[in-house]
Amino acid sequence: MDRLATHIEQSIAHIRLEGIGKTYDTGRGAVTALEDIDLDIQRGEIFGIIGRSGAGKSSLIRTLNRLEDPSSGKVLIDGRDIGSLDEAQLVALRRRVGMIFQHFNLMSAKTVWQNVALPLKVAGIKPAEIERRVAESLQLVGLSEKRDMYPAQLSGGQKQRVGIARALVHQPEILLCDEATSALDPESTQAILALLKDINRRLGLTVVLITHEMEVIHEICHRVVVLERGRVVEHGPVWQVFGDPQHEVTRTLLGTVHHDLPDDLNGHIHPERTTEAQALLLDLHFTGVSRRDPDLLSIANVLGAGTRLVHGGIDRIQNRAQGHLLVSVDSSEPAADIIRRAQGLADKIHHVGYVSLV
Numbered sequence: 001m002d003r004l005a006t007h008i009e010q011s012i013a014h015i016r017l018e019g020i021g022k023t024y025d026t027g028r029g030a031v032t033a034l035e036d037i038d039l040d041i042q043r044g045e046i047f048g049i050i051g052r053s054g055a056g057k058s059s060l061i062r063t064l065n066r067l068e069d070p071s072s073g074k075v076l077i078d079g080r081d082i083g084s085l086d087e088a089q090l091v092a093l094r095r096r097v098g099m100i101f102q103h104f105n106l107m108s109a110k111t112v113w114q115n116v117a118l119p120l121k122v123a124g125i126k127p128a129e130i131e132r133r134v135a136e137s138l139q140l141v142g143l144s145e146k147r148d149m150y151p152a153q154l155s156g157g158q159k160q161r162v163g164i165a166r167a168l169v170h171q172p173e174i175l176l177c178d179e180a181t182s183a184l185d186p187e188s189t190q191a192i193l194a195l196l197k198d199i200n201r202r203l204g205l206t207v208v209l210i211t212h213e214m215e216v217i218h219e220i221c222h223r224v225v226v227l228e229r230g231r232v233v234e235h236g237p238v239w240q241v242f243g244d245p246q247h248e249v250t251r252t253l254l255g256t257v258h259h260d261l262p263d264d265l266n267g268h269i270h271p272e273r274t275t276e277a278q279a280l281l282l283d284l285h286f287t288g289v290s291r292r293d294p295d296l297l298s299i300a301n302v303l304g305a306g307t308r309l310v311h312g313g314i315d316r317i318q319n320r321a322q323g324h325l326l327v328s329v330d331s332s333e334p335a336a337d338i339i340r341r342a343q344g345l346a347d348k349i350h351h352v353g354y355v356s357l358v
């Protein structure tokens, strides 16, 4: 392929949503689940979808393999409108797009091997080829030893591995994950996330996932979209959305850990200095945008000897430090002068108020 063709291929989004809308007709009238969604998902990325309950996450992910047909707009995979596919092409599409579910959807009367083999049998694949592909899939998810067991004999994490193996037997290029770790304990969640990451890297699979667990996004996603009432309210690289959420819904979903003040400070903060003994409280916000790490020596040097770290925490997402450090500055200098000097210590600096610390 020449360089121009390669460039064009790379510039086409693996999955493109153009003006997607979805309205359900119910006995009590129409319910709008999605409105005017435009999104590009690149080949090989792990893309997260978050939002409150009822925001439209399931409706959105289900349009990607036509479990739901959008009421308006188009879904393009490799530039091809999947709404125009005939029955045979739709079957082929579903093989290119694997899916895993919160409750695994395994057949309890079938063994691990039989569960994983089922999609291949349905597709009429020859037995020898089925044997080879099932063995390969089970090895990939680390379950070769359990091939003759039944789902009831497996842990939740192992059941999800079977779900993943089954989703991979047709060697898909896209894997949709609908709350894939929500029914799992923290240890199994970690193991499944590591597996998804490994599959994404080794097979170059594009992964689109829905979750209500923000740690899942933090742990494995490259980019994330936030839905609210069927619309995109925010999207971008995870470090950006998590480091400096712009929308109220995103802040709520992410929790208020970094924004809430601890109880012993809350209620004791004054907007103006009322006594000499009060210290200036500054919030040093590291959004990740400048890729800077908090430099404690510079903070002390710039803000002075009486500077104390009062509250906060720093996290790392996609190799960028982010979080808030709440510092008290013991100085009678005007706040504006101190804040001016403090520019450069963090990505954003917010004057919280004045507080008496004992």
Ligand SMILES: Nc1ncnc2c1ncn2[C@@H]1O[C@H](COP(=O)(O)OP(=O)(O)OP(=O)(O)O)[C@@H](O)[C@H]1O
Pocket (backbone or CB within 6 Å): 024, 025, 026, 031, 032, 033, 051, 052, 053, 054, 055, 056, 057, 058, 059, 060
């Ligand atoms: N089959 C359906 N028939 C009628 N309304 C539906 C149907 N599926 C979803 N809805 C409605 O569409 C809206 C979006 O639902 P959806 O399940 O996509 O949201 P969600 O973000 O996945 O929610 P949750 O996190 O609770 O699963 C909701 O108001 C829901 O009640």
